[in-house]
Amino acid sequence: MLQPDLSLAPHDCSDCPIRHRAVCARCDADELAVLEGIKYYRSYEAGQTVIWSGDRMDFVGSVVSGIATLTQTMEDGRTQMVGLLLPSDFVGRPGRDGAAYNVVATSDLVMCCFRKKPFEKLMETTPHIGQRLLQMTLDELDAAREWMLVLGRKTAREKIASLMVIILRREATLNMKEPSGCLTFDLPLTREAMADYLGLTLETVSRQISALKREEVILLEGKRHVTVPDFSRLLEEAGDDSDGGMLA
Amino acid sequence: MLQPDLSLAPHDCSDCPIRHRAVCARCDADELAVLEGIKYYRSYEAGQTVIWSGDRMDFVGSVVSGIATLTQTMEDGRTQMVGLLLPSDFVGRPGRDGAAYNVVATSDLVMCCFRKKPFEKLMETTPHIGQRLLQMTLDELDAAREWMLVLGRKTAREKIASLMVIILRREATLNMKEPSGCLTFDLPLTREAMADYLGLTLETVSRQISALKREEVILLEGKRHVTVPDFSRLLEEAGDDSDGGMLA
DNA sequence: CGTCGTCCTTGACCCAGATCAACAACCTAG
DNA sequence: CTAGGTTGTTGATCTGGGTCAAGGACGACG
Numbered sequence: 092m093l094q095p096d097l098s099l100a101p102h103d104c105s106d107c108p109i110r111h112r113a114v115c116a117r118c119d120a121d122e123l124a125v126l127e128g129i130k131y132y133r134s135y136e137a138g139q140t141v142i143w144s145g146d147r148m149d150f151v152g153s154v155v156s157g158i159a160t161l162t163q164t165m166e167d168g169r170t171q172m173v174g175l176l177l178p179s180d181f182v183g184r185p186g187r188d189g190a191a192y193n194v195v196a197t198s199d200l201v202m203c204c205f206r207k208k209p210f211e212k213l214m215e216t217t218p219h220i221g222q223r224l225l226q227m228t229l230d231e232l233d234a235a236r237e238w239m240l241v242l243g244r245k246t247a248r249e250k251i252a253s254l255m256v257i258i259l260r261r262e263a264t265l266n267m268k269e270p271s272g273c274l275t276f277d278l279p280l281t282r283e284a285m286a287d288y289l290g291l292t293l294e295t296v297s298r299q300i301s302a303l304k305r306e307e308v309i310l311l312e313g314k315r316h317v318t319v320p321d322f323s324r325l326l327e328e329a330g331d332d333s334d335g336g337m338l339a
Numbered sequence: 340m341l342q343p344d345l346s347l348a349p350h351d352c353s354d355c356p357i358r359h360r361a362v363c364a365r366c367d368a369d370e371l372a373v374l375e376g377i378k379y380y381r382s383y384e385a386g387q388t389v390i391w392s393g394d395r396m397d398f399v400g401s402v403v404s405g406i407a408t409l410t411q412t413m414e415d416g417r418t419q420m421v422g423l424l425l426p427s428d429f430v431g432r433p434g435r436d437g438a439a440y441n442v443v444a445t446s447d448l449v450m451c452c453f454r455k456k457p458f459e460k461l462m463e464t465t466p467h468i469g470q471r472l473l474q475m476t477l478d479e480l481d482a483a484r485e486w487m488l489v490l491g492r493k494t495a496r497e498k499i500a501s502l503m504v505i506i507l508r509r510e511a512t513l514n515m516k517e518p519s520g521c522l523t524f525d526l527p528l529t530r531e532a533m534a535d536y537l538g539l540t541l542e543t544v545s546r547q548i549s550a551l552k553r554e555e556v557i558l559l560e561g562k563r564h565v566t567v568p569d570f571s572r573l574l575e576e577a578g579d580d581s582d583g584g585m586l587a
Numbered sequence: 588c589g590t591c592g593t594c595c596t597t598g599a600c601c602c603a604g605a606t607c608a609a610c611a612a613c614c615t616a617g
Numbered sequence: 618c619t620a621g622g623t624t625g626t627t628g629a630t631c632t633g634g635g636t637c638a639a640g641g642a643c644g645a646c647g
Contacts, residue, residue, distance in 0.1 A: 221473060228477055239486060545597080
């Protein structure tokens with residue numbers, strides 16, 4: 092079920108220096124040439140803030156490697172993560188100058204950026220970029236809404252399991268297969284960051300992870316490396332009744 | 340052909356039979372003619388389900404009058420509202436056949452629909468529609484993410500106040516002004532629907548509304564008609580520190 | 588008119604998760 | 618090697634909001 096052309100399925104594009112889902116259409120060499128003039132790479136260290144909410148943002152871009160988070164904060168310090176950016180995810184908003192969230196590098200991070208003005212011009216002349224961006228944005232909207240169910244209605248245990256499911260699904264999607272059976276991955280976030288994503292405290296996160304370990308839903312090596320002996324069991328714990336996000 | 344108006348600011352378009360922000364570019368008469376072939380209206384009664392999650396959806400459209408909700412449900416019945424559709428809001432997803440949520444008419448509802456296939460074709464030939472749709476989708480994404488903060492980190496009282504702020508802001512936006520001072524509106528939702536939106540129970544919603552009334556943050560006539568004597572007080576109760584969503 | 592059904596309110600009690608606090612397991616620097 | 622800084626774990630206690638239960642307000646309809 093590989094989808095060619097303008098599909099949004101992440102594609103094997105390892106020899107393409109763009110690695111930019113919004114722009115790369117079949118890694119077209121001409122396109123590449125057009126883009127060379129306006130694209131550049133940027134690196135950030137773990138913990139560094141890429142953009143502050145409200146700041147002027149003169150670029151759009153996507154994650155090449157590493158992990159970043161989108162967060163919102165209230166004056167009293169309460170923090171909610173509103174997005175988790177993994178490689179290939181897009182950041183930025185054509186048509187608006189101000190950033191709406193803090194973007195923070197959670198690990199060392201490399202981004203592929205485009206200066207915004209020329210990118211917007213490019214969108215006008217190259218319709219598939221806009222179409223691609225629309226599809227990606229609709230996907231993000233679906234993901235955000237699915238997360239609203241997690242935040243609003245799930246228990247702490249279900250939230251933790253849901254987070255693991257999301258991470259496993261995203262990793263599996265990059266390899267274009269469905270997760271199942273026995274799986275292994277590394278938690279890309281600290282307990283505190285998980286808490287901010289899930290609307291919990293870090294203590295509750297820690298306790299629930301311990302509980303899942305105790306009941307052998309997961310196995311832990313160190314604090315970050317997780318083995319899931321039975322993915323369907325994890326799904327059950329997540330209260331997940333979806334078909335894997337593979338809507339017709 | 341008229342220069343298309345790509346701004347997303349709601350515009351006075353009362354004599355335009357499309358009333359469809361995604362498509363209507365300054366109510367261009369030519370455009371209208373093109374569209375006549377593929378658009379139609381549909382009415383629903385209060386309580387009627389417009390689309391079930393997972394169903395095939397062969398149209399896109401927008402709300403002309405009335406109110407609809409997008410909800411997600413778990414097998415055990417826990418429900419989370421993930422979107423509130425007011426007049427001019429868009430429903431549907433070009434490029435995908437299955438609906439991702441239940442869409443329910445909360446009041447009597449009139450929708451302006453377009454058959455999906457021709458609409459998609461129209462998008463290809465008329466770039467401004469795609470651009471407009473992208474902007475609208477990005478706005479919805481921002482709204483969804485703002486709601487994640489409400490769901491994940493706010494107290495019950497702040498949630499109720501936030502809901503009222505959102506409703507007042509949306510109403511004010513239609514008249515293109517900022518809400519302030521003494522305001523009046525009708526709650527478009529039952530206590531239960533509010534609970535589903537806010538990730539609370541209906542009892543908690545009722546109690547918090549009573550508390551806000553007791554402390555004169557709001558005045559109630561009947562169960563639905565609300566007067567807000569001081570909008571800034573309500574903002575404070577909502578824990579809202581934004582600039583009114585008017586990012587540069 | 589009364590009865591039924593929907594929507595809402597209020598009270599009593601309980602519990603999941605927050606809060607407060609101590610400490611353990613690692614780092615890296617010196 | 619030790620000192621100090623992160624990050625994570627676990628225990629004790631508290632509390633906001635959930636749950637269960639009773640009843641009120643206000644239709645619509647016979």
